[in-house]
Amino acid sequence: MAKIKKSDELMIATKELVFQNEEKEKRAAELIVANKELVFQNEEKEKRAAELIIANKELIFQDEEKEKRAAELIIANKELVFQNEEKEKRAAELIIANKELIFQNKEKEKRAAELIIANKELAFQNEEKEKRAAELIIANKELLAFTYVSSHDLQEPLRKIQTFVTIILDKENKNLSDNGKHNFKRIQLAAGRMQQLIEDLLAFSRISTTEHKFEKTDLNIIVEEVKTELKDTIEEKKAIIEAIELCSADIIFFQFRQLMYNLISNALKFSNPDFPPHIIIKSRIVKGNKLNNEKLLAEKNYCHITVKDNGIGFEPHFSQRIFEVFQKLHSKEEYAGTGIGLAIVKKIIENHNGIITATSELKNGATFDIYIPVN
DSSP, X not given: OHHHHHHHHHHHHHHHHHHHHHHHHHHHHHHHHHHHXXXXXXXXXXXXXXXXXXXXXXXXXXXXXXXXXXXXXXXXXXXXXXXXXXHHHHHHHHHHHHHHHHHHHHHHHHHHHHHHHHHHHHHHHHHHHHHHHHHHHHHHHHXXXXXXXXXXXXXXXXXXXXXXXXXXXXXXXXXXXXXXXXXXXXXXXXXXXXXXXXXXXXXXXXXXXXXXXXXEEEHHHHHHHHHHHTHHHHHHHTOEEEEESOOEEEEEHHHHHHHHHHHHHHHHHTOOTTSOOEEEEEEEEEEGGGSSOTTSOTTOEEEEEEEEOOSOOOOGGGTTGGGSTTOOSSOTTTSOOOSOHHHHHHHHHHHTTOEEXXXXXXXXXXXXXXXXXXX
16 A cells, blocks of 8 residues: 555656646746847847937938028018018008098098988988878778777677577577578577677787787786686686796787687687696796797897697698688687687787797697797
């Protein structure tokens, strides 16, 4: 057993010796590689030395170039002397130019005299404009009177038609056939639509002809008044109307109340039957250059009012058409109305020197953006 152990130890020692020899060979190989690297580095140093010799030659060349530049500087100084002489010539020319300027000033005085005459002519034209304006006021008053008389004369026979139709339906109902009852009800509805049309036309004409009296007004007051007036419809449709951070603005009160009434009542009318109406009204004062509308003045402050709903909306290509008189996107069987409401809204905004835009997608609600200039 002892001999076997010694044999095993001898084998292990032999293996260890072989391993050490292999390691020595690796170290020797690495030493050869290191020597080659050292040779390479020496060669690189020699190259750097050669480059240094070239750099020194370049430095000598640059010194020679500096001497050339110095010679050129002497030439430049001579050129500067020449330029100074040219400046003196220009000074002489400037004297001539000043004489020309004196002549031009005299011409300007002549133009100023002509401008005085032109201003007198302009004053005359302004007086003529004021006369035309006064005549226009008279014409507007006459138009308002004519509109009122016309609407009154038109509404009187309509009221009689509605009265007699109601009497017939109440007292002669048993004597009428089903077809007769149907026809009388159609007459009644047609007369009602005609009366509404006359009232809307009268309202539209008044927007143009009434006096424009601007007042600093809290928009919350107007929204609350409109909500009170539309209370029954709001409760019936379970509508939510949010007024968020509304500011004050210089507005024509009764016109702006009409504007808000038209926009809110439209949002309630064209609500989605699948869920309650939700109307959000917001406003802020902001500079024109912060708003995405090229028609606004960049440095002017605007009251930007947004009225947004979640109703049935409309297709984007109708965004301009909806503000035209008598333009309706739905038949009278679907939604009642005369197609004048939004035309009145646009006219009111124009009376405030503002802009209104509408954006929408079908079944995704509508947003009305109003921009009114503020001081």
